[in-house]
Amino acid sequence: MNISATGYLYCYTACLIYILSSVICGVIRWFHMCHPYDRNADYFYPGRKQALFFYSALLLQLPYLLWPDSPDTWTYVRVFGMLYYPVCFSMLFLRYFRGEQHHKKLRRALISVLPLAWIVFGFVQAIIGGLGFRTSWTGWIDLAIVIGMVYTSYLMRIVWWLRQKIRLYQQNHYSNDEDFPYRFARRVLFVPLVWLMAMWVLFVTDSPSVKVVVDLLCSIMHVWLLILILHPHWNLTLEETQEVERQQNALMNEIVTMRQQATEADSIEVAVDKNPSILEPRQQKHFSDEHKKALREKVITLVKDKELFKQPNLKLNDLAAEVGSNCTYLYKAFSQDKQQGTFYHIVNAMRVQRCKELLLKNPAIDQYDLMAGSGFNSISTFYRVFKTFTGHTPKMWVKRECSK
Numbered sequence: 001m002n003i004s005a006t007g008y009l010y011c012y013t014a015c016l017i018y019i020l021s022s023v024i025c026g027v028i029r030w031f032h033m034c035h036p037y038d039r040n041a042d043y044f045y046p047g048r049k050q051a052l053f054f055y056s057a058l059l060l061q062l063p064y065l066l067w068p069d070s071p072d073t074w075t076y077v078r079v080f081g082m083l084y085y086p087v088c089f090s091m092l093f094l095r096y097f098r099g100e101q102h103h104k105k106l107r108r109a110l111i112s113v114l115p116l117a118w119i120v121f122g123f124v125q126a127i128i129g130g131l132g133f134r135t136s137w138t139g140w141i142d143l144a145i146v147i148g149m150v151y152t153s154y155l156m157r158i159v160w161w162l163r164q165k166i167r168l169y170q171q172n173h174y175s176n177d178e179d180f181p182y183r184f185a186r187r188v189l190f191v192p193l194v195w196l197m198a199m200w201v202l203f204v205t206d207s208p209s210v211k212v213v214v215d216l217l218c219s220i221m222h223v224w225l226l227i228l229i230l231h232p233h234w235n236l237t238l239e240e241t242q243e244v245e246r247q248q249n250a251l252m253n254e255i256v257t258m259r260q261q262a263t264e265a266d267s268i269e270v271a272v273d274k275n276p277s278i279l280e281p282r283q284q285k286h287f288s289d290e291h292k293k294a295l296r297e298k299v300i301t302l303v304k305d306k307e308l309f310k311q312p313n314l315k316l317n318d319l320a321a322e323v324g325s326n327c328t329y330l331y332k333a334f335s336q337d338k339q340q341g342t343f344y345h346i347v348n349a350m351r352v353q354r355c356k357e358l359l360l361k362n363p364a365i366d367q368y369d370l371m372a373g374s375g376f377n378s379i380s381t382f383y384r385v386f387k388t389f390t391g392h393t394p395k396m397w398v399k400r401e402c403s404k
Contacts, residue, residue, distance in 0.1 A: 010212050011068040018215035019058055019065065025226040026055030034231060044232035047096035051229060054088045055222065060119060063126035068208070072129020075137055076122040078206060079144045081199030081214075083115040086151035089192035093158050097165065097185060115147050148200075155192055162189060188228065195221070292333040298323045299330065300346060309350040312377030316343045351375045352389040355382075359398040370394065 029051045033041055041048065063070075064077040091112070121140070129135045166185050198214045299319055303309050308319070316334065317327040334343045341349070354374040358365055367379065376382035383393060390397050 007208065008068060011208050012065065014212040014215035015061060015065045015068070017219050019061055021219040021222050022055045022058040025222050026052050029055065029226060029229065032230060047092050047229070050088075050091045050095045054092060057084065057088070060084075060123050063123065063130050067126075067130030070126070070130045072135050072137075073126040074208070075141070076126035077211065078203055079122060079141065079148075080119060082148035082196070082203055083119055083144060083151065085192065085195045085199055086148070086155040087112050087115050089195070090151070090155050090158050093162055093192075097162055115151055118144055118147060148203075152196055152200075155196070159189060159192065184228065188225070191221075191225070292329075295323065295325055295329060296333045299333070299343075303347060304350060309347045309354070310373070310375040312375055314347060314375070347375075348385045349389060352386055355386060355394065356390075356397070359394060360401065363398045363402060367394070 029048060033045060033048075061077055061080065063073045067073045118140070122144075125135050125137070125140075162185055166189070195218065198217060202210050202214050299316075302319060302322060303314075308314055316330050320326050320330055323330075351374045355370055358370055358373055367382075371377075371379060371382045374382075376385070386392075386394055386397075392400065
């Protein structure tokens with residue numbers, strides 16, 4: 001693979017920027033945590049270890065930095081991205097947005113072995129070829145294409161899962177999408193697709209010039225992504241996370257007690273079979289459909305009578321203390337009764353009804369006063385929700401009503 005002196009300089013510089021920016025971003029991500037969130041880093045920075053791997057693993061592109069004119073190093077870096085980024089973004093999304101299920105962690109780890117094994121193989125091949133020894137890539141490129149397509153599809157599935165989770169979590173917990181805690185997820189949801197597109201373009205074009213552009217583009221995106229993830233995006237306060245930890249510790253104490261009481265049993269599973277409720281939070285033992293319905297009605301009555309819907313940032317967990325329940329109960333009460341509508345739908349229905357009352361009382365009311373008087377926190381959300389419920393804009397609706 002012949003590269004001119006100028007081309008060599010461009011390739012070397014772009015790859016150096018690519019690697020250094022990634023390593024620096026990884027170091028910053030690992031060591032920088034905002035106070036007081038660093039006191040509970042596992043909750044507020046759930047993907048910190050994965051982000052460190054995401055950034056630092058790009059050191060595996062060092063062979064191309066050392067031998068950019070070697071056909072073996074070029075073959076390696078040409079394939080590298082379409083295997084590396086699907087695995088990394090899958091890990092990041094599942095960890096950060098808490099999509100990992102404990103019984104599936106091992107399976108997902110084993111699945112990631114295949115593309116990472118190919119990358120390690122390619123790394124060794126690139127070094128051997130860079131040193132001038134004979135190498136063979138027969139069949140390995142075809143295998144990389146198959147692996148890349150499979151993992152691209154897998155990442156697309158995770159993106160779809162996250163999109164669905166954003167929509168469901170928003171509608172079940174929050175009355176405004178502006179205060180939705182997954183706003184960060186909405187920003188980064190399709191970011192992996194940009195990376196994947198760049199990597200597949202590099203593979204198809206087979207051009208060092210394209211790699212120069214891709215390296216610089218990825219360097220910029222690495223910094224942009226770091227800026228996004230430096231500050232925690234989860235909304236529980238430090239006190240609330242400590243309360244969660246206290247509950248978990250209490251549960252673990254119950255499990256320890258159960259194990260101590262199982263000395264006469266053949267195994268711990270026998271004790272669990274005899275008393276399975278000990279593995280559940282005590283407050284969730286008896287939550288029947290009647291209780292869910294009663295709790296739901298209690299919340300709706302509270303929001304309506306006290307006009308809490310006029311609070312733009314009203315969240316379902318804000319009402320837990322007032323109705324004498326907890327967030328888990330409230331979530332179940334609203335998420336499992338789809339016919340009556342989600343919390344998002346119910347609160348916005350009340351807001352739209354208040355808008356109608358204000359419009360009929362004063363058709364010339366200022367739009368900002370109308371928005372503020374009904375609980376919306378932005379004009380765009382106000383118009384969108386009002387039109388969703390009525391089929392008309394506020395101006396069209398009041399004109400239609402006044403003409404009757």
